[in-house]
Amino acid sequence: MLDKLKADFDRIIELVNKAPAPLQETAFKMILEQWFNANTAPKPVPPPPGGPGAPAAPGGVPDAVKPFLTANAITTEILEKAFHPTGPGAQLLASSIPGNSMANKLVNLSLLLCVKQALESASFTCTLKALRELAVHYDCYDSPNFSATLKANKNYYKPREKGADLELSGPGLKKAGEIIKSIAAGE
Amino acid sequence: MDVAQTLEDVLEELVSIQKDVNKLKTASVSGQALRKRVKDANKKWLPVAGLLEAGNIVDTAPLQEVSDAWTAMVKLANGASPKKQYKALLKIIVTKTESELLHKFIKGSAIQTIGDTLRKLVQPIADPELLKYLDESIRCAETKCVRASVVLAWCAVAHMVHKKLTSLGIATLNAEFSKMKADKGLMFRTFAKDYVFSTGPDMQEAADAHLILLCRFLTYLDDTQYKHLKGALDLRNGCGHPTGYQPDPVKLQAYYADITQLVLLNPKFA
Numbered sequence: 001m002l003d004k005l006k007a008d009f010d011r012i013i014e015l016v017n018k019a020p021a022p023l024q025e026t027a028f029k030m031i032l033e034q035w036f037n038a039n040t041a042p043k044p045v046p047p048p049p050g051g052p053g054a055p056a057a058p059g060g061v062p063d064a065v066k067p068f069l070t071a072n073a074i075t076t077e078i079l080e081k082a083f084h085p086t087g088p089g090a091q092l093l094a095s096s097i098p099g100n101s102m103a104n105k106l107v108n109l110s111l112l113l114c115v116k117q118a119l120e121s122a123s124f125t126c127t128l129k130a131l132r133e134l135a136v137h138y139d140c141y142d143s144p145n146f147s148a149t150l151k152a153n154k155n156y157y158k159p160r161e162k163g164a165d166l167e168l169s170g171p172g173l174k175k176a177g178e179i180i181k182s183i184a185a186g187e
Numbered sequence: 188m189d190v191a192q193t194l195e196d197v198l199e200e201l202v203s204i205q206k207d208v209n210k211l212k213t214a215s216v217s218g219q220a221l222r223k224r225v226k227d228a229n230k231k232w233l234p235v236a237g238l239l240e241a242g243n244i245v246d247t248a249p250l251q252e253v254s255d256a257w258t259a260m261v262k263l264a265n266g267a268s269p270k271k272q273y274k275a276l277l278k279i280i281v282t283k284t285e286s287e288l289l290h291k292f293i294k295g296s297a298i299q300t301i302g303d304t305l306r307k308l309v310q311p312i313a314d315p316e317l318l319k320y321l322d323e324s325i326r327c328a329e330t331k332c333v334r335a336s337v338v339l340a341w342c343a344v345a346h347m348v349h350k351k352l353t354s355l356g357i358a359t360l361n362a363e364f365s366k367m368k369a370d371k372g373l374m375f376r377t378f379a380k381d382y383v384f385s386t387g388p389d390m391q392e393a394a395d396a397h398l399i400l401l402c403r404f405l406t407y408l409d410d411t412q413y414k415h416l417k418g419a420l421d422l423r424n425g426c427g428h429p430t431g432y433q434p435d436p437v438k439l440q441a442y443y444a445d446i447t448q449l450v451l452l453n454p455k456f457a
Contacts, residue, residue, distance in 0.1 A: 084415065085448055089308065091441045132191055133297045136290055137437040143289050144198040144281075163192050 008035065026073045033076065034066075060087035064122035068115075072177025081184035082112070083119060090119035094183050097138050103149040105140035106131075111156060111176040114168045124168040124176075131166070191296070193235045194289045198281060200228045205277045208270060217267035225264040229257055239288065244295030249287035256280045295331075297436035302329040304440055308447050317343045317451060333434050334426035337442060341395075341423040344416075344450045348398050351407070351456045353387045360384060364397075367404045374413075375404060395420055407455040416449045 012031050019027040061069065061076065069079065076086065083090040092112055099105035113126035113134060135141035142149070150157070156172035168176060204224055208216060216222065236254055239245050260276040305325045312318060324339035352360055364382040367375050378400060384390055390398070399420060403413040419442055425432045434442075450456050 084411075084445075089444050089448060091444045128192070129296070132293045133437055136293050137435055141290070141293075143195050143285050144202040146195050147192075147199065163189055 023073065026075070030070060030073070030075060060085070062087060062119060062122050065115075065118050068118070068124075068173055068177070072174065072181070074177055074180055078181060078184040082180045083116060086119060088120050090116050092116060092134075097140055098179060098182055099140070102140045102142045103145060103152070105138065106135055106142065106146070106149050107153045107156065108179050109134055109138060109140060110150070110166055111168065111172055111179055114166060114172070115176050115180065124173065126166050128163065128165065188234060188238065190235055190238055191289065191293055193231060194284060194292070197228055197231050197235070198284060198289070200224065200231070201277060201281050201284075204228065205274075205281065208273050208277065211270055213270070215267045215269050216263070216273050222264040225260060229261050232257055239292070244299075245288050245291045249283050253280055253283045253288060256283075294435055298329065298331050298333075301436045301439065302326075305443050308440075308443050309451070312447070312451055314347075316346055320346065328436070328439055333436065333439050336439060337423055337426040337434060340443060340446060341420070341427075344419070344446050345395055345398075347450050347456050348395070348402060349387075349390055352390060352398060352401065357384050357387065360390070363401060363405060367401055370404070374410070375400070395423075407453070408449065412449050412453075415445050419445045419449070 012028070012035065015031055016024050016028045061079065069075075079086045082093055084093050094112075097105040097109045097112070099108045110126055110131050113131055114124040117126050118124045132141060132146070135146075147162070150166070156169060156175055158167040158169050160166065204221065207221060236250065236257075239250055240247075256276045256279045260273065260280070263272055263276070302325050305321075305328060309318070309321050309325075312321065320339050320343040324336045324343070327333075327339060328336035355363070361383055364380075367378055368381070370376070370378075378397065380394075380397060382393055382397070384393075396417070399408070399413065399416050402408050402416075403410070408416060422434065422438070422442055426434065
């Protein structure tokens with residue numbers, strides 16, 4: 001493996017140099033992490049049957065989520081501070097949701113739930129039922145303003161009918177990335 | 188009909204009516220438009236009230252109280268009536284609907300689907316001994332006994348931990364406990380208990396907290412995994428003793444996700 005790393009190293013550095021200077025360190029770390037993921041021999045899988053809903057081994061970030069992580073400079077270490085495990089069966093680790101108002105917290109929660117769902121099934125969606133349940137749990141459910149809050153932040157979600165599931169838009173994915181980083185930073 | 192959505196819509200409208208009533212400079216509410224809005228909101232409320240009454244998620248008393256307040260408010264809306272009476276009724280309807288009906292309904296409907304979610308998490312488990320505890324635990328959750336569910340699910344964890352540690356042999360186990368006691372590392376230096384077991388079942392006398400610490404010592408768990416398992420044990424202890432803590436279905440789901448991943452499906456415990 002070391003020989004292969006030596007052979008690939010120059011190309012990795014070449015790629016890192018294409019990133020803006022302040023992001024080069026993060027880019028290097030992420031590319032190297034991806035390289036190790038791709039080139040490390042897979043560990044023997046334990047025999048138990050893994051059904052469709054079975055929790056994956058820790059660290060098993062689904063491929064569909066990786067572009068989101070790369071685009072937002074989120075390393076596995078950062079992700080692990082917000083979700084555990086970082087694959088199917090993911091749970092939100094935060095004991096409280098970041099935000100300075102109930103509405104703000106609700107929106108942030110919805111974005112985090114979409115990422116949680118993506119870790120589960122590769123789609124950045126969340127049902128309103130799940131959002132309400134978690135909002136009650138995290139004490140940010142303001143029922144008379146629930147719909148209005150989501151409507152006021154509709155740019156974070158793809159267009160939808162009233163009562164339909166939420167799906168993250170481009171700005172929503174970006175904002176979700178920021179929230180994950182702020183949780184990881186302990187803000 | 189989406190009950191939660193409809194209740195949110197009704198509340199949104201009531202809060203708006205409440206604001207408009209408060210803004211009135213007159214002592215009574217006489218405007219035709221405002222009175223019509225009260226009646227329209229009531230039309231939205233009635234089918235939801237029927238569904239809530241037919242289901243068994245919310246308690247009958249607050250539902251009756253809110254229904255009575257609606258009846259009284261619709262009577263007020265038949266003519267010009269004192270603003271003070273509107274304000275009192277609106278306050279009852281809004282607060283009770285929110286806390287006693289809607290929040291309870293959301294938690295209750297989470298309970299109705301919790302069984303499926305938990306079964307999905309434990310689906311890969313094949314050990315009949317574990318499934319015995321887990322099945323009973325899930326049935327508790329489905330009947331709103333969340334604390335009982337937490338305690339019973341921990342029985343499956345304890346069973347698996349005991350089985351794994353017993354498989355080491357009593358002599359090794361005693362030796363490992365002694366080594367852990369002698370370890371002055373950050374994680375183990377507070378462990379000061381002497382355990383000397385003669386037979387496998389003796390281990391059941393040991394505190395679960397010490398057994399999982401030994402699992403950490405034996406590197407079946409890393410620091411983060413140990414921390415989360417300790418959190419699950421704390422929840423179990425909170426639910427198995429008289430405390431005021433009442434976990435909700437969201438907490439139960441997270442607890443299940445942790446124990447399955449950390450122990451029940453962890454190959455190191457196989």
